[in-house]
Amino acid sequence: MSSSMNIHLLGHIHRIGRKARSLNTLFTIDKSEFMGIGTLGVRSWVCAWIIRGSAGFYAGQPPLNRVAFQRHSSEVMNRHLNDPETRFLVFKDGKPLMKKDESGSILFLTKNQLGDDELGKEFGVAPSDASSETKKYYETSRLPHTQPPLVFLGIDDRQSPTTNSSSKVDHLNPQGPAYFALDAQGDTLNWDELLERENGEWGDARSSGNNMSPWDAGVYAQGRALVDWNARNKFCPACGSPTYSLWAGWKRNCLSSVQPIEGKEPCFSTKGLHNFAYPRTDPVIIMGILDSTGEKMLLGRQKSWPKGMYSCLAGFIEPGETFEDATRREVLEEAGIEVGPVRYSSSQPWPFPSNLMVGTFGRAKDGQTIRLDLDNELEDAQWFPKSLLQSIISSPSGSTFSKKDYKQLDDKAQSHHDQESSAALAPSEKKPDELVAKEGELGLSRVPPSTAIAGQLIRQWARGELDLVSKL
Numbered sequence: 340m341s342s343s344m345n346i347h348l349l350g351h352i353h354r355i356g357r358k359a360r361s362l363n364t365l366f367t368i369d370k371s372e373f374m375g376i377g378t379l380g381v382r383s384w385v386c387a388w389i390i391r392g393s394a395g396f397y398a399g400q401p402p403l404n405r406v407a408f409q410r411h412s413s414e415v416m417n418r419h420l421n422d423p424e425t426r427f428l429v430f431k432d433g434k435p436l437m438k439k440d441e442s443g444s445i446l447f448l449t450k451n452q453l454g455d456d457e458l459g460k461e462f463g464v465a466p467s468d469a470s471s472e473t474k475k476y477y478e479t480s481r482l483p484h485t486q487p488p489l490v491f492l493g494i495d496d497r498q499s500p501t502t503n504s505s506s507k508v509d510h511l512n513p514q515g516p517a518y519f520a521l522d523a524q525g526d527t528l529n530w531d532e533l534l535e536r537e538n539g540e541w542g543d544a545r546s547s548g549n550n551m552s553p554w555d556a557g558v559y560a561q562g563r564a565l566v567d568w569n570a571r572n573k574f575c576p577a578c579g580s581p582t583y584s585l586w587a588g589w590k591r592n593c594l595s596s597v598q599p600i601e602g603k604e605p606c607f608s609t610k611g612l613h614n615f616a617y618p619r620t621d622p623v624i625i626m627g628i629l630d631s632t633g634e635k636m637l638l639g640r641q642k643s644w645p646k647g648m649y650s651c652l653a654g655f656i657e658p659g660e661t662f663e664d665a666t667r668r669e670v671l672e673e674a675g676i677e678v679g680p681v682r683y684s685s686s687q688p689w690p691f692p693s694n695l696m697v698g699t700f701g702r703a704k705d706g707q708t709i710r711l712d713l714d715n716e717l718e719d720a721q722w723f724p725k726s727l728l729q730s731i732i733s734s735p736s737g738s739t740f741s742k743k744d745y746k747q748l749d750d751k752a753q754s755h756h757d758q759e760s761s762a763a764l765a766p767s768e769k770k771p772d773e774l775v776a777k778e779g780e781l782g783l784s785r786v787p788p789s790t791a792i793a794g795q796l797i798r799q800w801a802r803g804e805l806d807l808v809s810k811l
């Protein structure tokens with residue numbers, strides 16, 4: 340997607356024959372992009388996706404080297420598994436194992452600390468008499484299937500030069516500790532002992548993540564999404580039989596392909612193109628919509644949000660939509676505003692459980708009136724002038740939220756719709772006691788901090804840093 344966008348944009352640059360530096364120029368040259376507005380959908384809402392650290396938070400930056408091609412090899416995976424330097428990130432009910440009394444510090448375990456019982460069996464290989472067709476069903480498999488999910492995450496090759504070069508990291512042959520994620524489901528008796536011994540505790544999924552270092556957060560986000568996906572896909576969607584893990588946790592397959600299931604015909608999912616299930620990533624669009632002058636931004640709020648908080652509009656991308664179409668549809672549904680040109684800005688993983696936030700900027704067409712009655716998901720939406728947002732983002736309390744604010748959002752996090760709402764706040768850089776949010780003009784007193792993609796979009800524009808052509 341990004342490469343096609345780059346090509347697309349390069350075309351624009353070629354057409355205008357110079358580097359356009361203002362947003363107005365960008366939008367002016369792009370009349371061809373005034374395509375139709377997407378059809379009205381059902382789910383849409385305003386939300387703010389907030390992270391701590393840089394825009395790459397939950398993406399790791401630099402990320403683990405995933406060496407995906409190694410996942411096929413049981414031999415290589417078992418070598419990593421048995422390496423005393425290998426680190427294991429453990430989850431229980433989606434909660435990460437953290438160091439006790441050390442906020443934001445993951446307790447990575449070694450095999451020696453874990454013990455064989457908790458880790459389970461090595462990754463399996465096909466029976467020696469298996470046909471070449473059958474062997475693929477055993478590639479780095481985890482059988483018996485009842486063992487807790489174990490997922491290979493990658494190798495930390497940040498520091499270790501390879502033997503091929505004394506100064507450069509060879510990313511194709513990375514050296515450094517391997518990382519796995521393990522789901523500590525089932526009997527907790529041994530885990531209780533282990534926690535006591537290693538001084539660990541099960542952290543809260545969201546607040547623990549928000550307090551991690553950016554690099555740890557990337558490992559955490561990847562591990563949590565994969566462990567969660569494995570845990571949610573225990574049964575074959577085609578026949579209802581159990582599934583098992585293969586490719587070191589990156590695929591699941593119907594158990595009937597490796598062992599007969601009593602009373603059941605061989606599952607059709609084991610044949611053809613639909614024989615495996617893969618991890619999913621659900622894209623959510625989040626957008627900074629500007630008026631035709633480029634001097635005002637459209638922000639909204641839900642009734643359940645903390646007082647005075649407004650953020651960018653957002654919603655799930657639906658099947659068959661481009662980023663641009665989803666941006667236009669959501670803004671029309673939420674605020675009754677038609678949007679013309681749209682440009683991709685940046686993205687952030689959000690592992691609760693498996694979202695990818697896709698940030699865009701768009702420009703509204705002239706002469707429209709905001710209306711909230713189409714899907715009634717917003718309490719309010721308004722055009723906010725740049726000067727007001729500049730004063731809010733420069734104010735110490737302009738992006739400060741208390742524990743009560745987070746709880747207010749988390750309490751709403753029961754439905755699909757509110758999944759995003761609960762992500763609207765993350766711990767700010769300020770202490771909770773420092774919370775002050777005075778009502779300002781238009782009822783807006785707070786926006787997401789710069790550690791959120793919504794906060795990034797707002798600040799980029801308010802500070803005059805919006806320069807999409809040169810950035811892309």
Ligand SMILES: [Zn+2]
Nearest residue numbers: 575578593606
């Ligand atoms: Zn099946």
